[in-house]
Amino acid sequence: MSVQFNVEKVRHDFPILTRQVHGKPLVYFDNAASVQRPLAVIEATDDFYRMHNANVHRGVHLLSQEATDLYEAARRGLTRFINAPSEREVIFTRGTTESINLVAQSFLRPRIGPGDEILITHMEHHSNIVPWQMLCEQTGASLKVAPINQRGELELDALENMLSERVKLLGIVHVSNALGTVNPIEKVVQMAKRFDIPVLVDGAQAMPHQQVDVQALGCDFYALSGHKMYGPTGIGALWAREQILEDMPPWQGGGEMITKVTFNETIYNELPAKFEAGTPNIAGGVGLGAAIEYLTGLGMDAISVHEATILEAATAKLSAVDGLRIIGTAAHKAGVISFTLGDIHPHDLGTVIDHHGVALRTGHHCAMPVMQFFKVPATARVSFGLYNTLEEVDILIDALEQSREMFS
Amino acid sequence: MNTENKPGSIDDLAQLYRKIILRHSSNPVGFQKLIKETCRHELFNPLCGDRIVIMLQLEGQIIEDAAFDGESCAICRASASLLCEQVPAGGIEEFTHTQQWLERALTSSEETDGPPALQALLGVRKYPSRIKCVTLPWTAAASALSQ
Ligand SMILES: Cc1ncc(COP(=O)(O)O)c(C=O)c1O
Numbered sequence: 001m002s003v004q005f006n007v008e009k010v011r012h013d014f015p016i017l018t019r020q021v022h023g024k025p026l027v028y029f030d031n032a033a034s035v036q037r038p039l040a041v042i043e044a045t046d047d048f049y050r051m052h053n054a055n056v057h058r059g060v061h062l063l064s065q066e067a068t069d070l071y072e073a074a075r076r077g078l079t080r081f082i083n084a085p086s087e088r089e090v091i092f093t094r095g096t097t098e099s100i101n102l103v104a105q106s107f108l109r110p111r112i113g114p115g116d117e118i119l120i121t122h123m124e125h126h127s128n129i130v131p132w133q134m135l136c137e138q139t140g141a142s143l144k145v146a147p148i149n150q151r152g153e154l155e156l157d158a159l160e161n162m163l164s165e166r167v168k169l170l171g172i173v174h175v176s177n178a179l180g181t182v183n184p185i186e187k188v189v190q191m192a193k194r195f196d197i198p199v200l201v202d203g204a205q206a207m208p209h210q211q212v213d214v215q216a217l218g219c220d221f222y223a224l225s226g227h228k229m230y231g232p233t234g235i236g237a238l239w240a241r242e243q244i245l246e247d248m249p250p251w252q253g254g255g256e257m258i259t260k261v262t263f264n265e266t267i268y269n270e271l272p273a274k275f276e277a278g279t280p281n282i283a284g285g286v287g288l289g290a291a292i293e294y295l296t297g298l299g300m301d302a303i304s305v306h307e308a309t310i311l312e313a314a315t316a317k318l319s320a321v322d323g324l325r326i327i328g329t330a331a332h333k334a335g336v337i338s339f340t341l342g343d344i345h346p347h348d349l350g351t352v353i354d355h356h357g358v359a360l361r362t363g364h365h366c367a368m369p370v371m372q373f374f375k376v377p378a379t380a381r382v383s384f385g386l387y388n389t390l391e392e393v394d395i396l397i398d399a400l401e402q403s404r405e406m407f408s
Numbered sequence: 409m410n411t412e413n414k415p416g417s418i419d420d421l422a423q424l425y426r427k428i429i430l431r432h433s434s435n436p437v438g439f440q441k442l443i444k445e446t447c448r449h450e451l452f453n454p455l456c457g458d459r460i461v462i463m464l465q466l467e468g469q470i471i472e473d474a475a476f477d478g479e480s481c482a483i484c485r486a487s488a489s490l491l492c493e494q495v496p497a498g499g500i501e502e503f504t505h506t507q508q509w510l511e512r513a514l515t516s517s518e519e520t521d522g523p524p525a526l527q528a529l530l531g532v533r534k535y536p537s538r539i540k541c542v543t544l545p546w547t548a549a550a551s552a553l554s555q
Contacts (some may be wrong), residue, residue: 023417117540345481347456351535355418364457371457377479378457406422406427407482 005302007238010127011387013038013088013294024357028218029136029394032205032336032383033361033403034227037291038197041231044290045283049197053267056282057273059254071282074289075272082222083213084239088271091245095236096204096205097127099223100171102238102275105199107221108250114140119162120171122373126366128202141168148373152179152328160191166190170199174206178367179328180336182206189218198244204228209307209334209367210386211300214239216220218392226284230386231291235284238275245271248327252277285375308383315391327374338365338379341400344407346380352406353380358392416534424531436485436493441475451544452508458484458541460498462491462548467480469499474549482514487529488545494525500553507546514539 002077009015016036019026028036048070054063054072079087093099107119116336122145129143136143146159154172170192171265175182185201192199200221203299206212207229214222221244226235250257250268254277260267268274295303314337318324323342338364341349350362361381371377382396416424447501458480465473474495476488495503509522513530532538 022418247543347458347481347538348483351538352418352421352425355421363455368457373413377459408424 005298005306007306007387007389011389012066013040014387015039015042016070017387021359022355025353027356027395029382029384029388029392029396030146030359030361031208031385031388032228032365032381034233035208035230035286035385036387037230037232038294040294041287041290043098044070045152045287048283049216053283055279063390067282070289071280071285074285074292077289077292078237081193081212081216081296082224082239085215086242089239089242089245090317091238091272091275092285093223093238093279094234094281095225095227095377096125096202096223097131097225099221099236099238100127100200100202101131102251103133103169103187103221103223103240106243106248106275107198107240108169109135109139110249112139112141115166116141116168117144117164117166118123118142118169118171119146119159119167121146121154121159121173121183123152123154123176123181123183123367123370124171124173125177125202125204127204128173129201129369131140132171133210142222145369148181151189151330152176152181152370152374153330154188156184156191157166159188163191163195163197165195167197169197170197171202172199173202173204173334174212174313175203175209176203176328176370177336177380177383178338178365178370180338180383181328181330182210182332182334184332185217185219193218200404205333205335208295208303210304218323219293220244224290224371226291229288229291230283231288232281235280235281235288245275248275250277254278256280256329264405298386304334306386307384308389310338310388310390311335314382314384317393317397318400321397321404323404324400335385336383338381340379341404342407344380344403349380349400350404352403353399354355355404356395358396358399360396373402417489418530419552420531420534424528425482427531429482429530432486432489433482434490436476436489438475439485439490440477441473443473443475445475447552447555449548449555451548451551453480453484453544455537455540456481458544460488460545460548462545462552464490464549464552466500466553469501471495471498471500471503471553476528476545479536480544483538483541484534484544487542490526490529490547491549495549501555503549503553510546511543516540 052066054067056068198220222239227233257277327338346362445463450461460478472490
């Protein structure tokens with residue numbers, strides 16, 4: 001490990017972590033839903049509104065130039081961060097959900113029809129299921145689902161058998177938000193390439209936990225959300241290969257995405273503007289840029305190592321809690337532990353745990369098919385961020401033990 | 409933010425659960441009970457994936473019997489159980505009155521009257537994210553009746 005990771009020092013970067021909840025110090029274990037923001041991000045957006053606020057790409061005045069420079073610097077930062085070959089390939093969106101919908105409607109819709117298939121996996125977030133279902137309804141194509149096993153791992157052989165010329169796109173989550181499973185994207189991409197199947201990766205949960213290199217992954221589309229990687233809400237991105245983006249029609253029409261408009265004809269703008277109709281979330285982009293600088297400063301590898309320590313310790317300690325069942329025991333996991341505790345409903349558990357200052361998520365985690373697979377209506381889920389500590393894991397365990405007593 | 413309703417303490421919570429759970433969670437009234445059902449309605453709580461089905465036996469304007477099914481948290485279960493205990497032999501109008509009272513009482517501390525048996529449910533006032541858990545069975549029953 002080249003970079004020394006000092007979690008106590010890092011915690012000072014997050015103002016919210018000094019908050020009390022129900023009179024107890026906040027233990028924030030709901031990072032898979034949305035992480036907290038470091039001061040660097042809060043200050044970057046604040047500074048943008050105080051000093052540089054104007055629309056982008058539109059004015060000759062100084063502020064507009066500054067806003068444009070800051071926004072485009074964020075795009076450059078993200079391009080480097082995911083090792084994309086060119087800034088032209090990085091489209092700012094509202095987040096993962098919008099990125100996937102963009103691919104569904106602009107890329108796939110013109111290329112698909114009855115008899116064709118879209119392949120996804122059983123562990124997808126609703127945002128990588130519903131846009132494809134909608135597209136199937138619109139086009140007569142059918143949705144196929146690659147199975148998972150009892151550990152919550154993808155069944156690679158079964159997936160391979162489902163690949164064929166009929167499959168027009170494979171959508172797969174990089175890190176599952178409900179199970180924590182890390183999928184072997186490179187391997188899956190290699191399989192898909194034999195049939196020239198484009199691969200979309202839902203990277204929402206991978207971005208905060210590990211260094212992502214889209215070229216090494218070999219996929220064609222990578223979708224991500226700013227708010228899962230320490231940036232603001234309402235900003236995210238879609239990365240796709242330049243040639244693919246060039247061949248795609250624009251998705252939404254409006255300002256920014258054109259070079260010339262008459263009532264007879266409109267000429268679309270170049271990449272990436274072609275896919276960015278209307279005034280974007282400029283401050284959000286600036287904040288995302290700051291988040292990327294922050295993460296780069298800490299080092300993604302150092303973050304991964306720290307989080308793996310927390311995950312391992314928490315897994316061991318949770319397993320030792322009487323009646324606790326971990327849902328999702330894949331060999332390769334990141335950041336997430338889903339569980340049930342005896343027959344206490346997760347919703348009841350969540351309310352009690354909250355009173356111990358511990359924020360966790362209960363419910364189906366926007367992955368209802370995963371719940372159906374494991375035959376549970378819901379789970380409790382703890383998910384880790386770079387600022388979590390081993391002491392916080394102990395507080396969680398304590399809170400769980402006390403809850404169990406309360407319900408017994 | 410409602411400042412009158414302070415967030416509940418862990419003791420409030422323990423008390424709420426003790427009251428509700430002791431009577432209803434282990435031995436719910438009407439759970440998977442076979443009745444001469446004339447109407448039913450299924451509802452989901454999209455927040456947590458809970459599912460509740462309310463079944464009613466209606467004769468004229470009288471709700472003769474009630475039963476429920478589904479997978480849900482203790483609060484929702486207790487609320488459904490109380491519904492099945494309180495509603496039978498009463499009229500539709502009376503049910504509607506109670507249901508509307510419950511909705512109001514859960515969001516305003518000014519509402520005090522109402523069936524004594526349902527007062528325990530009002531402990532949920534202090535936990536706004538859980539109010540839906542209480543109302544879900546009652547909303548389902550209202551929908552069943554309106555079919
Ligand atoms: C795996 C995964 N995919 C997609 C999403 C959707 O992200 P967003 O709501 O930011 O569009 C999430 C967020 O919950 C997620 O965890």
